[in-house]
Amino acid sequence: MxxxxxxxxxxxxxxxxxxxxxRDFGTVLLMTPESGNAFTDSxxxxxxxxxxxxxxxxxxxxxxxxxxxxxxxxxxxxxKQLVIGAWNKAQRTINATSNQLTGASLNDSLEVFKxxxxxxxxxxxxxxxxxxxxxxxxxxxxxxGIASLLQTAINEEGLKNYTVTYDxxxxxxxxxxxxxxxxxxxxxxxxxxxxxxNYIGAMLKLEDGQATRQLGVDxxxxxxxxxxxxxxxxxxxxxxxxxxxxAAQLTDGEIEEVAKFAQxxxxxxxxxxxxxxxxxxxxxxxxKKLFDAQLxxxxxxxxxxxxxxxxxxxxxxxxxxxxxxxxTLTLKFKTQPTITADQVTGTEYQKAKRLGINVxxxxxxxxxxxxxxxxxxxxxxxxxxxxxxxDAVQKEVFARLxxxxxxxxxxxxxxxxxxxxxxxxxxxxxxxxAFAPGKWTGDSFGELETGDHLDEGYYVWAxxxxxxxxxxxEQRRATPIQTAVKLAGAIHFSDVIINFxx
Numbered sequence: 001m002x003x004x005x006x007x008x009x010x011x012x013x014x015x016x017x018x019x020x021x022x023r024d025f026g027t028v029l030l031m032t033p034e035s036g037n038a039f040t041d042s043x044x045x046x047x048x049x050x051x052x053x054x055x056x057x058x059x060x061x062x063x064x065x066x067x068x069x070x071x072x073x074x075x076x077x078x079x080k081q082l083v084i085g086a087w088n089k090a091q092r093t094i095n096a097t098s099n100q101l102t103g104a105s106l107n108d109s110l111e112v113f114k115x116x117x118x119x120x121x122x123x124x125x126x127x128x129x130x131x132x133x134x135x136x137x138x139x140x141x142x143x144x145g146i147a148s149l150l151q152t153a154i155n156e157e158g159l160k161n162y163t164v165t166y167d168x169x170x171x172x173x174x175x176x177x178x179x180x181x182x183x184x185x186x187x188x189x190x191x192x193x194x195x196x197x198n199y200i201g202a203m204l205k206l207e208d209g210q211a212t213r214q215l216g217v218d219x220x221x222x223x224x225x226x227x228x229x230x231x232x233x234x235x236x237x238x239x240x241x242x243x244x245x246x247a248a249q250l251t252d253g254e255i256e257e258v259a260k261f262a263q264x265x266x267x268x269x270x271x272x273x274x275x276x277x278x279x280x281x282x283x284x285x286x287x288k289k290l291f292d293a294q295l296x297x298x299x300x301x302x303x304x305x306x307x308x309x310x311x312x313x314x315x316x317x318x319x320x321x322x323x324x325x326x327x328t329l330t331l332k333f334k335t336q337p338t339i340t341a342d343q344v345t346g347t348e349y350q351k352a353k354r355l356g357i358n359v360x361x362x363x364x365x366x367x368x369x370x371x372x373x374x375x376x377x378x379x380x381x382x383x384x385x386x387x388x389x390x391d392a393v394q395k396e397v398f399a400r401l402x403x404x405x406x407x408x409x410x411x412x413x414x415x416x417x418x419x420x421x422x423x424x425x426x427x428x429x430x431x432x433x434a435f436a437p438g439k440w441t442g443d444s445f446g447e448l449e450t451g452d453h454l455d456e457g458y459y460v461w462a463x464x465x466x467x468x469x470x471x472x473x474e475q476r477r478a479t480p481i482q483t484a485v486k487l488a489g490a491i492h493f494s495d496v497i498i499n500f501x502x
Contacts (some may be wrong), residue, residue, distance in 0.1 A: 023391045023399035025384060026080040026318050028072065028243030028270075028313070031230060032065040041094060042220045045234045046085045055084070068247035071312035074337040079318035083241055087230040088222050089248070096180035101188040102212045103172040104205040104329060106143075112203075113137045113146060119200040123175075124189030125162055130154070131193075135200065142166075161186060175202055180217045184501040188213065212416040228257040235265065242387070243314045245270040249307065252286040259375075261292050262297040264297075266387055268318070268380075268439035270310035271300040278302070279351040290375045291355050296383060301355045304342055309360055312336040313369060317380055320432075322388050328433040330490035331372030331380050336360050341367035353377075371492065382487055385434045389425065389485070396421040397481075412465050415478050419460050422481055426458035429485060437486035445482050459484040 029046075036059035038047045049055050052066070052073040052426075055103065059065040071083055119135035132153045140146050143166040150173070152163040161178045177186035190208040191201035201207050225233070227250065244267045250258065255271060262269035273279075278287045279302065290298055299317070303309035316334045321327050344361040349370070352359050356377040360369050374380050400421045401408060408414040429435040435457040444450050446461030463479040472479075 014405050016403055016405075019402050020395050022395045023242060023388075024081070025241055025242045025320070025322070025388055026303045027083060027241040028079050028081070028245065028311075028314060028318060029083045029085050029089040029234075029241040030065070030068060030072070030245050030247055031085045031227065032058055032059070032068070032247040033087045034063055034247065035086075035092070036060065036063065036065065036066050038084065039086040041217070042222060044086065046083050046238055049082050049084055055082075056349045058084075065247045066307045068245070068311060069221050071306075071308050071336065071338050072315040075312050075315040075319075076337070077319040078315040079243060081241075083238070085230070085234045087227060087246070088225045088247075091224045092222050094222060096218045097214070097216050098177040098180045099183065099187045099216040100174055100176035100214050101190065101206060102167075102170075102214065104210040105171045106173075106203075106205055108203055110140070110143060113143075114140060116200055116203075118198050120198050121193045121201040121204070121206075123191050123206075124187075125154070126185045126187060127189075143168075143173075150175075162188070173206060175206070179215065179216075181216050183216060187215070225307050226257060227254050228261045231258070231261050231265075241267075243268050243270060243318050245272075245311050245314060247308075249274070255286050256289060259295040259298045260293075263295045266390075268314065268374075268384065268387075269296060269298045270314035271298050271375075272308055272310045273302040273357055274298050274304065274307060276304070276348070277356065279348060279355065281351065282352055287355050287357060287375065294376055296356075296374045296376045298380050299380050300355075300375055301369075302341065302342075302344075302348070302352050302357050306339045309336060309339045312339050313358060313360075316369075317384065320384070322392075322428065322432050322434075325431050326433045328385060328488070329381060330492070331358070331369055332490070332492050334372075335367055336369065365439075379490075381490070385429070385487070389429060389434070390424045392428065393422055394484070397426050410465060410468075410473065410476055410478065415462050415465060415481070418478065419462055419481055420431075424459070424461050424485055426456075426460065426483070426485060430457050433488055435485045438486040440484055440486065444485060445484075448484055454484065454486045457486050457488075 038058045052070055055069045056066050069082060072078060116135060116137045116139050120133040122129060122131045135149060135153060137146055137149065146443060147164045147166040154162055163176050163178055167174055177188060177189050179186055190211060191204060191206035193199045193201050205211060244262055259269055273287065278285055281288055287300065293421050298306065299310060299314055301310040301313050313331060313336065315329050320329060339360055342359065342361050344359050347360055353371055356373045356375045358369055358371065361365065372380055374383055397418050400417050408417055426435065437455050437457045440448060440452050440454050441450060448459045460481060460483050462481045465479060468479060
């Protein structure tokens, strides 16, 4: 036998691990106190929806959830994904369900079924094998008639605590226990039998591999949650969202706790302001309280007529694809489909602007959002940009450490790899329009002095590794990487001076 060539040349494949995924800033969470057809058990906390039609199918055309999602889906372009989360605003009871077997969608037409005159199959019901025979479908008028014959055949076997129904929507048969709750005595098994000319288990789509067994559950009492509690519970199982809004009008206390949640967890809360008193710069105003607490991750829109104007605004704001060229935007000047522009007075406009509340109103005869800010007056697009930049830098630096097949040495050469990771994200910011060249007015560090011009729009620097303390060296902690970026901003106002002569 010939010797293996591996005795001479030994080749090993070095696998590359998958690094941490960047956050998705194009996903918005809509919390709803409605259950609809989505939250019918104690485990489901969220559902992904891709259209207004899906929302209406889950919660109803005239539901509050559908009203709240409509401005999101009407906006174009918009954030790419909407997630609907469950807020158990009040205590509720989830009814018990029964053991059942749900068949797959039928392939055969009614005419094919009507050819069955001596059909048979076996099934285990409550752990007992039952053989059903002499099934004659030749006279049935529809699939409900077949379901009725199946149930009659089962009843003749003395199994009167089971029902067979036809689900027209799913085009399938369902075998269920008439008794709800957890019970081993009423478990519904799969249909089986000898594959002869009279066996119809496969035709009924109730075999193992076709049908789905569901075990019954007892009724469950769901405790009431505050908005922050519902968000925390959802965060434990799904953190892949950034925008946040509610399909309900929140109390002042609820607004404050959600705004604090968004600030702490780096989310952006879209708040609908519908009362004129919330424009007042007074201590008793909840918006003034958010202003004083510098909760700048709250995007508020004042609208006297539309309850969910902020949902349209956040959908537009989070439509940015940070990987695309010149893709960053300002929220000001944008329109809000399905939202009627308010007739805002000059006084209301100035009051809103002072607190950082946006308005959707007419400038001459043009409707637009103004001023594109968050509570406190910072520009909303810059809040999103800096959140994106922080996350992207963290993930890129981690990737260089995690994906190295050996190690990065605790030397200037090793730290240069991490600096390069930061620079790569800075270049992304230049490409998408977030950063641009300009005068640096911040503190000096490294070779960057206050007043210097950032020709590239960014500056990244780290002190030499020789400056490490013994403690940091023992912990294998590199010198800090300091970064300066110049935000490109956006033009919101312009003064034009016209000179003339005769």
